[in-house]
Amino acid sequence: MAADDAVTRLRAALHGQDGSSPVTAIGGLLIFLGFLFLAVQVTVHLYTISTAGTIALEAANRAAKDGGAPGCDRARAWADSRVGNWADTVACGETLDGQEVIVTITGTSPVASMRVFRAATGLTSIHRSARVRVEEGIDART
Numbered sequence: 001m002a003a004d005d006a007v008t009r010l011r012a013a014l015h016g017q018d019g020s021s022p023v024t025a026i027g028g029l030l031i032f033l034g035f036l037f038l039a040v041q042v043t044v045h046l047y048t049i050s051t052a053g054t055i056a057l058e059a060a061n062r063a064a065k066d067g068g069a070p071g072c073d074r075a076r077a078w079a080d081s082r083v084g085n086w087a088d089t090v091a092c093g094e095t096l097d098g099q100e101v102i103v104t105i106t107g108t109s110p111v112a113s114m115r116v117f118r119a120a121t122g123l124t125s126i127h128r129s130a131r132v133r134v135e136e137g138i139d140a141r142t
Contacts, residue, residue: 037113045111045123048086052105052128055082059092060103060132068101068134069094075103086110087126094134104129 056079063075072092079090087107094101106127 041111041113042123045109048110049126049128052083052087052107052126053130055079056103056105056128057130057132059090060101060130063092063101063103064132064134068098072101075101079103079105083107095131098134100131100133102129102131 059075059079062078063071066074076090076092083105087105089106091104109124109126
C-alpha cells in the first residue's frame with residue numbers, strides 16, 4: 001500500500017511539470033515578440049497616414065488663403081519640408097471651377113516590414129488628399 005502511495009505521488013509530481021520545457025517557453029516568447037513587432041509596425045504606418053492627412057489639409061488651407069492656384073507653390077514647398085523623404089510626390093491644384101484647392105500626398109510607407117505583407121494588408125503605400133474651398137476675403141470697412 002505504501003508503494004502505491006509513493007508511485008501515485010511520483011506520477012503527480014511528474015505530471016505537474018507537463019508543458020514547461022524550455023522549447024515551449026522560447027516558442028511562446030517568439031510568438032509574443034512577433035505579434036508585438038507587427039503591432040508596432042502597423043502603429044507606425046497609421047501614424048504616418050494620419051500625419052500625411054494633417055499636412056495635406058494644412059497645405060490646402062494655406063493655398064486657399066493665398067488665393068488658390070497662386071498659393072500652391074508656397075503650400076507645396078511647405079508640405080515638402082514637413083513630409084521629409086518618405087513622400088514621393090506632393091501635388092497641389094485647383095478644381096475645374098476654381099472653387100476648391102486639392103492637395104495630394106502620395107508615397108511609400110516608411111515601415112519596411114509592411115512591404116512583405118503587401119498582398120495581405122495593402123499597407124505599402126500612402127495616399128492622402130485634402131480639399132479646401134477658396135473664399136474671397138470680405139472687407140469689413142465697406
